[in-house]
Every structure is written in structure tokens, then in C-alpha cells.
Amino acid sequence: MSDLKSQLSEAVEAAFAGLGLPAELGRVTVSDRPDLADFQSNGALAAAKRVGKNPREIAAAVAERLSGDPRLATVEIAGPGFINLKLSDAALTDRARAIAADPRLGAETVAQPRRVLVDYGGPNVAKPMHVGHLRASIIGESIKRIYRFRGDAVKGDAHFGDWGYQMGLLIGAVMDEHPAIAAAVERLNAGIEPPGAAGAAAFNTVTLADLDRLYPEAAAKGKADTDYRDRARRITAALQDRKPGYHALWQRFRDVTQVALERDFHALGVDFDLWKGESDVEDLIDPMVAELDAKGLLVDDQGARIIRVVRDGDKKELPPLLVVSSEGSAMYGTTDLATILDRKREFAPNLVIYCVDQRQADHFEIVFRAAYLAGYALEGELNHVGFGTMNGTDGKPFKTREGGVLKLNDMIEMTRAKARERLHEAGLGENLTPEDFEDIAGKVAVAALKFADLQNFRGTSYVFDLDRFTSFEGKTGPYLLYQAVRIKSVLRRAAAEGFGAEGAAAGPITVAEPAERELTLTLDAFETALAEAYDRYAPNALAEHAYRLSQAFSKFYAGCPILQAEPQVRASRLALAGATLAQLERALDLLGIAVPERM
RNA sequence: GCGCCCUUAGCUCAACCGGAUAGAGCACUCGCCUUCUAAGCGAGCGGUUGCAGGUUCGAGUCCUGCAGGGCGCGCCA
Numbered sequence: 001m002s003d004l005k006s007q008l009s010e011a012v013e014a015a016f017a018g019l020g021l022p023a024e025l026g027r028v029t030v031s032d033r034p035d036l037a038d039f040q041s042n043g044a045l046a047a048a049k050r051v052g053k054n055p056r057e058i059a060a061a062v063a064e065r066l067s068g069d070p071r072l073a074t075v076e077i078a079g080p081g082f083i084n085l086k087l088s089d090a091a092l093t094d095r096a097r098a099i100a101a102d103p104r105l106g107a108e109t110v111a112q113p114r115r116v117l118v119d120y121g122g123p124n125v126a127k128p129m130h131v132g133h134l135r136a137s138i139i140g141e142s143i144k145r146i147y148r149f150r151g152d153a154v155k156g157d158a159h160f161g162d163w164g165y166q167m168g169l170l171i172g173a174v175m176d177e178h179p180a181i182a183a184a185v186e187r188l189n190a191g192i193e194p195p196g197a198a199g200a201a202a203f204n205t206v207t208l209a210d211l212d213r214l215y216p217e218a219a220a221k222g223k224a225d226t227d228y229r230d231r232a233r234r235i236t237a238a239l240q241d242r243k244p245g246y247h248a249l250w251q252r253f254r255d256v257t258q259v260a261l262e263r264d265f266h267a268l269g270v271d272f273d274l275w276k277g278e279s280d281v282e283d284l285i286d287p288m289v290a291e292l293d294a295k296g297l298l299v300d301d302q303g304a305r306i307i308r309v310v311r312d313g314d315k316k317e318l319p320p321l322l323v324v325s326s327e328g329s330a331m332y333g334t335t336d337l338a339t340i341l342d343r344k345r346e347f348a349p350n351l352v353i354y355c356v357d358q359r360q361a362d363h364f365e366i367v368f369r370a371a372y373l374a375g376y377a378l379e380g381e382l383n384h385v386g387f388g389t390m391n392g393t394d395g396k397p398f399k400t401r402e403g404g405v406l407k408l409n410d411m412i413e414m415t416r417a418k419a420r421e422r423l424h425e426a427g428l429g430e431n432l433t434p435e436d437f438e439d440i441a442g443k444v445a446v447a448a449l450k451f452a453d454l455q456n457f458r459g460t461s462y463v464f465d466l467d468r469f470t471s472f473e474g475k476t477g478p479y480l481l482y483q484a485v486r487i488k489s490v491l492r493r494a495a496a497e498g499f500g501a502e503g504a505a506a507g508p509i510t511v512a513e514p515a516e517r518e519l520t521l522t523l524d525a526f527e528t529a530l531a532e533a534y535d536r537y538a539p540n541a542l543a544e545h546a547y548r549l550s551q552a553f554s555k556f557y558a559g560c561p562i563l564q565a566e567p568q569v570r571a572s573r574l575a576l577a578g579a580t581l582a583q584l585e586r587a588l589d590l591l592g593i594a595v596p597e598r599m
Numbered sequence: 600g601c602g603c604c605c606u607u608a609g610c611u612c613a614a615c616c617g618g619a620u621a622g623a624g625c626a627c628u629c630g631c632c633u634u635c636u637a638a639g640c641g642a643g644c645g646g647u648u649g650c651a652g653g654u655u656c657g658a659g660u661c662c663u664g665c666a667g668g669g670c671g672c673g674c675c676a
Binding site for chain 1: 601617619635674
């Protein structure tokens with residue numbers, strides 16, 4: 001059974017078609033004027049324009065055809081020709097019951113499931129994640145969940161930046177600092193020592209903190225000192241040839257980084273199906289370049305080999321994709337192109353979503369065009385879902401008080417500390433075990449961070465204000481958790497008092513009170529919010545829905561006693577509360593937010 | 600220089616193919632806990648949607664110009 005908006009659209013579209021007008025004009029939307037109607041159709045206005053008739057006459061004719069529909073309490077013409085629809089309590093009762101009985105809580109699946117791959121834009125090996133990675137993780141995770149819930153087959157790929165010159169630099173820097181490691185690397189490279197065993201023990205002393213400290217130094221030195229740079233390049237080339245010592249040390253870099261990344265991602269409730277990286281497509285690059293050449297796409301230009309991607313009608317001339325540099329090495333975009341080819345072979349995705357900073361828009365446009373030219377994807381299958389930057393309260397990219405980049409792990413810990421503090425202040429979670437309390441504080445912190453991000457449309461930059469996010473009042477993640485937990489509390493109590501137990505709690509819903517009407521209409525809007533979030537890659541539509549649902553429930557909670565009501569009413573309200581909880585938890589889950597049992 | 604994005608209430612942000620009276624939260628004022636979790640609910644205050652034109656029955660939304668802010672523009676990733 002579809003949502004009310006779709007049901008009504010169908011009816012009004014049929015009415016338009018019956019009058020010889022285009023059916024699609026009958027599209028129904030939630031009313032802008034809840035004081036006047038539940039739903040509205042603006043089609044008469046558009047129809048009037050097309051056929052040159054008075055919109056109110058058309059609206060009246062449509063209304064005439066709708067009269068007698070038992071789902072509609074009233075059909076009214078208002079203003080210049082709006083058709084206002086008010087639903088009968090019976091229709092709302094039916095819909096509320098359907099949602100309560102539906103495992104999907106009123107949400108539909110897509111007609112044509114696709115194979116979708118979400119690329120989170122790749123943290124780099126050797127660098128801990130910082131706040132800049134927060135949005136990609138949060139938005140990417142939500143999009144992944146939304147697409148999966150709609151029925152697509154979705155894989156998320158963390159996609160490491162784990163290859164290239166930077167790795168050569170780091171290997172050299174670590175060897176300079178640790179003679180024991182340098183010696184072990186040389187022994188492995190020379191084949192004196194077989195891979196594994198002793199060498200690995202020396203490598204185990206390398207930590208992510210070391211790499212994080214050494215990388216900027218090495219990068220600076222590589223710029224200033226040509227000998228140093230040349231050595232790093234030689235190491236890079238040898239690494240790419242799988243020289244055992246370098247490769248083993250590189251593997252250690254990758255491992256320590258992944259452990260740290262997994263810790264941060266886990267704390268955020270983010271996970272991946274794939275931990276692929278740039279290194280995984282290294283072997284594809286040479287054959288790919290040969291193939292591109294054979295297809296006649298490569299052009300020699302200023303010593304480099306490029307693919308031109310300009311098209312007629314471009315407002316500006318996009319630079320070409322630089323496939324092979326004048327020094328013969330593969331570039332950033334080359335790796336991206338090889339990754340597209342790899343994914344085509346491995347998964348044949350119908351859609352690849354790159355959840356990456358908006359600033360890379362031109363880069364992706366260039367790579368995508370090259371991929372289309374090469375036949376590695378069909379036009380439109382590659383999609384850059386860009387997002388704005390997260391700024392500090394000064395409007396500039398977020399920095400710590402000392403002016404440095406805030407590590408993601410530190411940010412999460414700061415938010416957790418604030419959550420603990422607030423829980424204590426509110427006197428919540430007092431008689432809990434320390435483990436449960438920590439679990440709740442973690443969930444509150446994640447909810448605060450994620451909801452603060454996802455309530456904004458991804459494309460715009462927003463101000464990160466820890467004090468505001470952690471104030472936990474109003475339109476915040478913790479508010480949503482609080483509402484969900486409050487419902488759980490009522491349901492628990494009902495069960496404890498004997499009239500909530502399974503069957504009894506699921507008493508048939510009857511919608512009567514205004515707050516019950518509003519709550520049901522809000523529950524019904526889940527499908528619309530989900531569809532919008534899906535179509536526009538816009539989790540904020542779902543965040544908004546979750547918030548409205550919480551508010552509608554809170555109103556219902558304040559105005560309609562549940563446990564004190566007459567048995568029949570009580571059963572109805574318990575079922576309505578249960579459906580609300582289920583949908584709210586689902587919506588939050590799609591945002592990547594988990595709800596504790598109590599708080 | 601060229602191109603992209605942004606500018607909405609004091610602050611932070613919404614607004615579904617162009618629709619009625621542009622919505623939330625915070626802040627501020629007031630009311631509501633002997634009843635299911637008051638991190639709550641209700642009411643109030645707050646707007647020339649940066650500016651100037653245009654298209655339209657109708658524009659925050661589309662078009663043109665201007666101002667302010669951010670970002671990107673071939674051998675880093």
C-alpha cells in the first residue's frame with residue numbers, strides 16, 4: 001500500500017485525465033497551509049496556463065470528479081485555484097494501521113534496483129583522519145544506508161590513498177630515523193632474509209604517530225633538496241616493482257593506518273565493505289594506458305600524454321586529463337580512471353557515488369568524461385556528490401585553538417566528554433553501570449555530531465560550533481534520541497503493567513484526536529522524505545523528517561495520555577507510539593545514528 | 600582573467616517541477632512538572648530572501664547586470 005500522497009495523486013491525476021488534461025498535473029503535495037488542508041494539488045493553475053481557461057473552473061471540475069471518494073473528508077477550491085484535500089479520519093486510521101503493520105514502516109523500494117558503489121574519497125595512509133574527513137564519512141555512510149534501504153545493492157569503499165611518491169618519501173624518512181629498520185629493509189631487498197620473520201619485528205615499532213610526524217618533514221625536504229627527492233622517487237619506483245623490503249615496510253604503514261582509521265570509523269558508526277586503495281589498481285595502469293592509446297584517445301602535449309575532454313557548449317575550457325606526466329609517471333586522475341575500470345570489471349556498478357569535497361568538482365568532471373570516452377562507464381553512471389567545508393565559528397576552515405588541524409579522534413573524544421557532562425547535569429543515566437553509561441554517552445555524541453551535519457544540505461558549508469552542537473537542546477541529535485528513548489520508556493512501562501505485552505499492545509489504531517491526525521500524517525511523509533533523500537543525495541530531507549516526527553510525537557505525548565487512557569484507546573495509542581518508534585529508529589539508522597535503550 | 604558555488608530573522612540553518620501568510624532551532628519574553636523521561640510542550644517577539652532590472656496570473660526559486668564572500672583553474676593528491 002502506497003503513501004497517502006501517492007494515493008491521492010493517483011486519484012487527482014485520474015480526475016485531470018478524465019477532463020482531457022495531462023494527468024501529471026494532478027500531482028498532490030503536502031499542504032503548505034495545514035490550517036486549511038492536509039494535501040493540495042496546484043495542477044489547475046498550470047492547466048489553465050496551457051489550455052487558456054480559468055483555473056478555478058478547472059479546479060471545480062476536478063473537485064466534482066473527486067467528490068464521493070470516501071478517503072476525502074473535504075475537497076475545496078481556494079485562492080486562484082488550489083485544490084485543497086482533507087482526509088477522513090477513516091482514511092488516516094487505515095494508513096496508520098498499514099504503517100504499523102509494515103516492516104518497512106511505510107517506505108517503498110525502487111522499481112529497478114541498481115548496483116551502487118559509494119566512494120568515500122579516501123583517507124591517506126600515514127595521516128590520521130582530521131575534521132575534513134568527518135563530512136565524507138557521515139554523508140557517505142548515510143547515502144549508503146539510504147540506497148541500500150531503497151533496495152539497491154550497495155557497497156562502500158573506504159578507498160585508501162596508499163600509493164605513489166608520498167610512500168617513497170615516508171619509507172626513506174623512516175629508514176633515516178631507524179637504522180634497525182633500514183637494515184632490515186636492505187636485507188629483505190637484497191634477498192638475504194626471506195620475507196616475514198625478523199624484518200617484521202623491526203617494522204612493528206613504527207606507529208601512526210611517527211608517520212604523521214615524519215611526513216610533513218619529508219615532504220618539505222623533498223621540495224627543497226633534489227637529492228632527497230630523487231631518492232624518494234627511486235624508492236617509489238622500487239616499491240612499485242614490489243622490492244620486498246620496501247613493500248614489507250609499506251605494508252606496515254598501511255596496517256597501522258587502517259587500525260587507526262577503523263577505530264575512528266567505528267566510533268562514528270561507519271563501516272566499509274571494501275578497503276581498497278590506489279595500490280590495488282597499480283597493475284592496471286600500464287595496460288590501461290596502452291588501451292587508451294589504441295583507442296586513439298591519448299594525445300601528446302608538452303611532453304605529457306593527455307585525454308582532451310572538452311565538449312561543445314562548455315562555458316569554459318576544462319583542462320585535459322593528464323594520464324602520463326612528462327616524466328612518465330601516472331597521475332592522480334590516472335589512478336581514478338583505473339579505479340573506474342577496475343570497478344566496472346569487478347562489480348559493473350550502475351551508479352558510482354563519489355562522496356568528496358565540492359572543491360574537486362572539476363577534477364571529477366574531467367575524469368568522468370575521460371571514462372565515458374574510454375567506455376569504462378555509461379554517461380551518467382558516475383556521480384560526484386560534493387559537499388561544502390566545515391568551518392569554525394570565524395567562518396574559516398575549522399582549526400583548533402592553537403591553529404592546528406583537529407584530529408578526528410580528538411573531536412570525537414571532545415564530544416563524548418561533553419555528552420557525559422550533559423548526562424550528569426540532567427541527572428540521566430544515573431543508576432547505570434559504567435559500561436552502559438559509556439555506551440549512551442558515545443551514542444549521544446555521535447547523534448550530536450551527525451545530526452548537526454546532516455540537517456544541513458550537503459552542498460553548503462556550515463559552521464562547526466561544538467558548544468552549540470553539544471548544548472543538546474532544540475533541533476539536535478540528542479533531542480531525537482531523547483524522544484525515541486521516551487517512547488521506549490512508555491512501551492516498557494506498559495509491558496511491565498501487563499497491558500503492553502505483544503498482542504495487547506498492537507491493538508488496532510484509531511485516529512481521532514488532532515495530535516493523532518498530525519502524527520499519522522507525519523508518519524505517512526516518510527516515503528516522500530526518503531525518496532527525496534534518495535533522488536537528490538540529500539540526507540537532510542530525512543533528517544528533517546526525523547525531527548518533524550519527533551516533534552509530532554512530542555505533541556501527541558503531551559496531549560494524549562497513553563497509559564491512563566481507556567483500554568481500547570490505550571491499545572491504539574500504544575500501537576501508534578510503537579509505529580512511531582519503529583519509524584524514528586529506522587530514519588535515524590538511515591542517518592547512521594543509533595538509539596540507546598534508555599538515557 | 601575564466602569558471603563554479605554561496606548571500607534568507609540578532610546567530611546557525613530549511614524551504615519538494617515557480618504557487619497561498621518564507622519555516623525551524625538558538626537567543627529573548629511569558630505560561631505549563633502530586634499523571635507515561637520538562638534534554639519536553641504551548642504562546643509571543645523577530646524578514647524589503649545582498650542590490651537593481653526582467654520573464655510570469657504568480658519568483659527565495661528562472662534570466663540579465665552589480666556588490667560582497669568562498670572555491671577551482673595541466674604534470675601534488
